[in-house]
Amino acid sequence: MANIISDETIEYVGILAKLELSDEEKEAAKQDMGKMLDYFDQLNRLDTTGVEPMSHVFPVHNVFREDIVQNGDDRDEILANAPKKKNGAFMVPKTVE
Amino acid sequence: MGEKGNESILHLTALELGKRIKAREIGVAEATRACLERIRSADGELRSFITVDEAGALAAADAVQGRIDAGELTHPLAGVPVAIKDNICVKGLPATCASKILWNFKPTYQAQAAQNLLDIGAVVLGKTNMDEFAMGSTTETSAFGITRNPWNPDRVPGGSSGGSCAAVSSGEAFYALGSDTGGSIRQPSSFCGVTGIKPTYGTVSRYGLIAYGSSLDQIGPIARNVSDCVAALEAISSHDKKDSTSVDREDLDFSSALVDDVGGLRIGIPEDYLGEGLDPEVKKAVLAAADTLEKKGAKVERFSLSLVEYAIPCYYTIAMAEASSNLSRFDGVKYGYRAADYDGLHQMYKKSRSEGFGPEVKRRIMLGSFVLSSGYYDAYYLKALRTKSLVKQAFDRAFAKYDVILGPVAPTTAPEVGKSLSDPLQMYLGDIYTIAVNLAGLPAMSVPCGKDPAGMPIGLHLIGDCYKERNIIRAAYAYERTRAAELPPGFAA
Numbered sequence: 001m002a003n004i005i006s007d008e009t010i011e012y013v014g015i016l017a018k019l020e021l022s023d024e025e026k027e028a029a030k031q032d033m034g035k036m037l038d039y040f041d042q043l044n045r046l047d048t049t050g051v052e053p054m055s056h057v058f059p060v061h062n063v064f065r066e067d068i069v070q071n072g073d074d075r076d077e078i079l080a081n082a083p084k085k086k087n088g089a090f091m092v093p094k095t096v097e
Numbered sequence: 098m099g100e101k102g103n104e105s106i107l108h109l110t111a112l113e114l115g116k117r118i119k120a121r122e123i124g125v126a127e128a129t130r131a132c133l134e135r136i137r138s139a140d141g142e143l144r145s146f147i148t149v150d151e152a153g154a155l156a157a158a159d160a161v162q163g164r165i166d167a168g169e170l171t172h173p174l175a176g177v178p179v180a181i182k183d184n185i186c187v188k189g190l191p192a193t194c195a196s197k198i199l200w201n202f203k204p205t206y207q208a209q210a211a212q213n214l215l216d217i218g219a220v221v222l223g224k225t226n227m228d229e230f231a232m233g234s235t236t237e238t239s240a241f242g243i244t245r246n247p248w249n250p251d252r253v254p255g256g257s258s259g260g261s262c263a264a265v266s267s268g269e270a271f272y273a274l275g276s277d278t279g280g281s282i283r284q285p286s287s288f289c290g291v292t293g294i295k296p297t298y299g300t301v302s303r304y305g306l307i308a309y310g311s312s313l314d315q316i317g318p319i320a321r322n323v324s325d326c327v328a329a330l331e332a333i334s335s336h337d338k339k340d341s342t343s344v345d346r347e348d349l350d351f352s353s354a355l356v357d358d359v360g361g362l363r364i365g366i367p368e369d370y371l372g373e374g375l376d377p378e379v380k381k382a383v384l385a386a387a388d389t390l391e392k393k394g395a396k397v398e399r400f401s402l403s404l405v406e407y408a409i410p411c412y413y414t415i416a417m418a419e420a421s422s423n424l425s426r427f428d429g430v431k432y433g434y435r436a437a438d439y440d441g442l443h444q445m446y447k448k449s450r451s452e453g454f455g456p457e458v459k460r461r462i463m464l465g466s467f468v469l470s471s472g473y474y475d476a477y478y479l480k481a482l483r484t485k486s487l488v489k490q491a492f493d494r495a496f497a498k499y500d501v502i503l504g505p506v507a508p509t510t511a512p513e514v515g516k517s518l519s520d521p522l523q524m525y526l527g528d529i530y531t532i533a534v535n536l537a538g539l540p541a542m543s544v545p546c547g548k549d550p551a552g553m554p555i556g557l558h559l560i561g562d563c564y565k566e567r568n569i570i571r572a573a574y575a576y577e578r579t580r581a582a583e584l585p586p587g588f589a590a
Contacts, residue, residue, distance in 0.1 A: 040477055
């Protein structure tokens, strides 16, 4: 029943997780994930037929409010946290050729 | 005021200090300076704090004193210095989540729980150390150094709110805020011999709490006794429109449950919490506490809770899934760490994240991404959500019979530093008694109930039904009245 994580899977997970792993880290992650998924597979011993997935423990409803701006203009404060900024905007590498 | 005078201030409880401040016997600045001096002398070793805001705290102390003198601030905790976990935003102070990826992040707004404390005149001393993004049980995964247990520096304080619990235990702060996603308030409270409450999900606003597992996260107080903890819980609880999971509760009076009377209180001890893996010393202390409550008039019996072994895989599947989604916002664009060299936008994201996150955080993001990916979503994520429904039903059945579920907080006392991280699965198993509470949204607390032969504190776990904090507070208070408060060796009078 042991989970074997393939090279393709670890590549795919890296893309989803937006993480860049070295070859060494990839090998370690394959082992680690396999072991962890083996453990998660214990849940398969539990019969959940007909049980609804529960995302929230309390009955929750959409919370609506009027779309009114309540915060002030704190652009400069927010931009103070940016690793790179230019002309009052976040700066990122060129994305369109 | 010399060292001796500071000692006598620091040994007061938060409510005693509040009373003395109100009576003009102790100044807010005097109390604040006592904490800051204690931090200066103790925190080199303990590292409870990531950020200490000396200047800010002293300025706040003067301002708060003025408002107390003017009669504007009347809360029992007005003027009492507090420490806040570093995943809770306090405007102007860094909020690092103990991660390199947020090493220089300064929030531009207050968390609602922090705002509620400022509104009653709390003086914020600084931000406390934690496991990176609250992912851990030892406060060893912090990017800013490990926190040590005030009872024995060779032991961990527990986690993830290890800094907050160590600060309260060692007299660096009178009380603190922590967060609890799977036991992160209760387990370190148990390890550090302090009292911590994780309230019912939705009681304290999560606005400004940097999210780990949104359906599980809840902010709560940590203090040196039950009354202090309850006063702090009342102060931070509020309905908040900025948090769509915030519950509009009318029953936020917890103080009136501080009665020394457990007559007729129905307490159930899950047999499943006393089995294999539980340290005999912990078991002995917990059962002795149950006997004490029984002698005081509670009806105590054992029962089978069931599903306990499934709670851990269920919890970690859900928590990791939510973490992978919540932590996708850290990408090196808007705040925090950005890699020095990269080739294009996509590689900038990947390198910034890979260099900015520590190993445990990466492990959880990857597994979370996997269980949410197409092809595995049903088998893992939905399976976990179905299991969660069964766990909730098991608690519903238990609370039809009992007012309080009593058991251990953790299978052992605090482990030695450096012994836990090499085997993550083993570390996760240590969460066995705390995590089901978060899955079911229940309130629960840890109260000191003894020490093991090595002198390390043991915590009593009291779990209540949703919105029934009052039952566990009543049991905790009545139990606390039967034993003397203990302070760690380096701080005891």
